[in-house]
Amino acid sequence: MAYNQMLQSTIEGVKSIARTDLCLMDTEGNVIAATNEEAQQYKESVLTFVDSPAEIQVVQGYQYFKILDGTTVEYVMLIRGDSDDIYTIGKLVAFQIQNLLSAYKEKYDKENFIKNVLLDNMLLVDIYNKAKKLHIDAEERRLVFVIETNRQRDNHAMEVVKSLFTGRHGDYITAVDEENIILVKGLDPKETYDEMQTLAKTIVDLLNTEAMINARIAYGTIVHNIKDISRSYNEAKMALDVGKIFYDEKSVIAYNKLGIGRLIYQLPIPLCKMFIDEIFPGTTPDEFDEETLLTIRKFFDNSLNVSETARQLYIHRNTLVYRLDKVNKATGLDLRVFEDAITFEIALMVVRYMHYMENKIY
Missing domain, CATH: 3.30.70.270 (Reverse transcriptase/Diguanylate cyclase domain)
Incomplete structure (x- = not known):
């Protein structure tokens, strides 16, 4: 679609300079771009021209030019007028469109190649051969x-x-x-x-x-x-x-x-469940209320420092100790002990991963 818009813009620019109508059709007579609304009436003559050996011809006051992709006819361009000046303009426009076609196809081929390499859809030998052909290092x-x-x-x-x-x-x-x-x-x-x-x-x-x-x-x-x-x-x-x-x-x-x-992302879900059941039988570490979870996260952020955590939460030190004791009673883990804190933090991450995977599946 973007390519067709570029072709439309090109021939409209030519019309504004040469002050004559142009039309571009594919080999099935479909209008790709045009500066007038009469283009479709030339479909039959375009189809005849495509099958003829001629590269240029004049029909009904229009000059027809073939635009090639290699040796294959890709488009037919029509330009109104049969003078030598119009012929020169037509040749120049056809040459320009042919260059645009080559550049677009090269860009598309490169993008398609990169997609296939990203998705691992190509054999190794094909990757190197195609890269060389497309001039990709x-x-x-x-x-x-x-x-x-x-x-x-x-x-x-x-x-x-x-x-x-x-x-x-x-x-x-x-x-x-x-x-x-x-x-x-x-x-x-x-x-x-x-x-x-x-x-x-x-x-x-x-x-x-x-x-x-x-x-x-x-x-x-x-x-x-x-x-x-x-x-x-x-x-x-x-x-x-x-x-x-x-x-x-x-x-x-x-x-x-x-x-x-x-590391956790690559663990199988059954192993994660086994770990959680082993550490927290009958419960999970994310079942605490939001206040308790916020306290735990802040405690971890402050490297298990009770005084600094209490200060940042605007609570008394004894209140923080009470909350940590509540977690200890529920889980058997004393978060003031480094090893237990690490276990709890990993468990939180494992539960988060399990929830994500469950939501992704369903």
Whole structure:
């Protein structure tokens, strides 16, 4: 659709200069772009011209030009007038459209190729052969970003991201599903993860200000061969999921910074249930009231420091001790003891993961 709009804009621009009507049809006589409403009446003559050996002919006051894709006729262009000047204009326009067609097909082929590599849909030998044919460097350093916008097929978000990378060689922006935008970023030899973190934050800020979208971005690890971008893509997808479960306050999540969240995410659900039943028989650590859970989270944030936690919660130290004793009675874990605190924190994360997976399934 965007390509057809570009063709329509092109011939309208030519009409404003040459002051004559133009029309572009495919090989089945369908109008692709036109500056007048009479184009459909020339369908039969266009079909006859497509099957003829002639490259140019004049019919009913229009000059017909074939536009080729390699050796195959892709379009027929009609331009009103039979003078030499109109012929020259027609040749120039046909040449321009043929170049646009080649450029568009190359771009489409590259995007389609990147999608197939991301989804691991190609054999290794085909990846290298196709990359060579499309002039894509197979050995370039790359990293994959997954940008979640929470809006299905948000074209405005896609355009905002593309605007940030226009003209950058080696960067590819595409989509493989209805929800996420994928950026395959080509890296300079000295670019690091710190710079990728800064770039991700820039994209989030841009989407927030330009498209009014609260986006989340995850990225995988740097790979050095095009065959491995599928691995970086899968890492980014995992990081996005892990971020939703354990780090929902973050808008940028790096696969190499997931910590224990990555480990828990890869545990089978039956093993998680066994762990919770073993540590908390008959209950779960998330069944406490919100006040108690807030107290526990703040206590952990302050490295098990009772005085500092009480100060930040604006409660008496004895009140905090009472709440911690209540947790101890319910679970058998004394959160003032480092080992018990770690057990409780991991249990909270495991329960969060189990709830997420259950909601994802249903």
